[in-house]
Amino acid sequence: MLSFWEKSSLVEVDIAIVGGGLVGLSVAASLKEKFPSKSVTIFERSCLPYGASTRNAGFACFGSLTEMLSDIHQMGEENARELVFQRWMGLQITRKRLSDQAIGFLPAGGFELVDSNQNYNEAVEKVNFLVDDFIPDYISLSNAHKSTLGIVATGDVYSMKDEGQVHTGELMKAMEKYVLQLGVMIRTGSEVIGVEGNSLTIKDQYRGNIDFSADKIVICNNAFAASLIPDVEVQPGRGQVFITHPIPNLTFRGNLHVDEGFYYLRNVGDRLLFGGGRNIDFQAEETTEFALNEMIQKTLESKLNVLFGEAFKFEVDQRWTGIMAFGDDKRPIVKRLDDTIIIAVKMGGMGIALAGYIGEEVAELIN
Ligand SMILES: Cc1cc2nc3c(=O)[nH]c(=O)nc-3n(C[C@H](O)[C@H](O)[C@H](O)COP(=O)(O)OP(=O)(O)OC[C@H]3O[C@@H](n4cnc5c(N)ncnc54)[C@H](O)[C@@H]3O)c2cc1C
Incomplete structure (x- = not known):
């Protein structure tokens, strides 16, 4: 009443x-x-x-090379381009509204680790041509960054211009x-x-x-x-994440996309935040329940050792999940x-x- x-x-x-x-x-x-x-x-x-x-993981990103190729394949060049444009424009609006300082925006750089047996030269040209009017020279081969990032896993590293990080909180x-x-x-x-x-x-x-x-x-x-x-x-899709304790001498700075964006890694100061793995248990992760998936969390841990080498030492500080929304x-x-x-x-x-x-x-x- x-x-x-x-x-x-x-x-x-x-x-x-x-x-x-x-x-x-x-x-x-x-x-x-x-x-x-x-x-x-x-x-x-x-x-x-x-x-x-x-x-979430706080990537202020627009689409990695393989994500864009998969989007072009799935929904055509024009739609894929439009989506990248919407993300790029959306980020400008938010940054302008709130200021970079207030949202902890860092132009940390975005990288993607891809299979080096595949030749991506033509694909890079195609993607760069599509988005040229708003992000010229968007994607470039960037293997020189591999050692600074500390990545020992096999593969080539491409970088995505203008990608950054926010402090989600x-x-x-x-x-x-x-x-x-x-x-x-x-x-x-x-x-x-x-x-x-x-x-x-x-x-x-x-x-x-x-x-x-x-x-x-x-x-x-x-x-x-x-x-x-x-x-x-709309179908729900759960995302699994962990953050490590601070890692002494960590050189990794920026965002790394792996396996067509199904894994995502960034630094938060001297910590690493690592998430993803939905693709190894799609059915279980199509849920609105916030529970941890032990199998995916374990896979994330071993994947981190593949990226940085078995000798790389880290301790997980916190784990959590969030629910995203997907569709066709x-x-x-x-x-x-x-x-x-x-x-x-x-x-x-x-x-x-x-x-x-x-x-x-x-x-x-x-x-
Ligand atoms: C683990 C993880 C990592 C991610 N990493 C990134 C990333 O690095 N970069 C990126 O760009 N995106 C990332 N995302 C995706 C990004 O977080 C989402 O796309 C974005 O937050 C969606 O915002 P939203 O407001 O639409 O949805 P939500 O943030 O889900 O907001 C929906 C809100 O509606 C409320 N609600 C639901 N039902 C009702 C109801 N009936 N009545 C009232 N309230 C209701 C919920 O409580 C919720 O607060 C990630 C997501 C996850 C889960």
């Missing part, structure tokens, strides 16, 4: 956003920048966002602060359990369900979208479902860079 005051002032908003991850926050920022006088409220089910945005903090300053309301502990017409039903652990109404509702709950929109073509191809779903509801989900494994662009795309859909 609502009080007179709640009913008259608190449960009606102009724009409601479901999900307080980086995309929900970026959508809120773009909408509030476009419509300063509209009330914008984010409903986030958890105290801290509980999906991918606070649990600081990015989320800065983004929350930014939208709060704009006047966005963030309601945490507010799981949206139903959306119908202009109404959203929020589950509240103290008082049962509360109905809010909104002129527009933007669904940004990514991997969890099917709980509200059953026919959405890597293109995000951003569309209007009806006059009220817009959906912006399926950010795959590169939502950090993409988020700023998605916010603008959603703002375009609302007048």
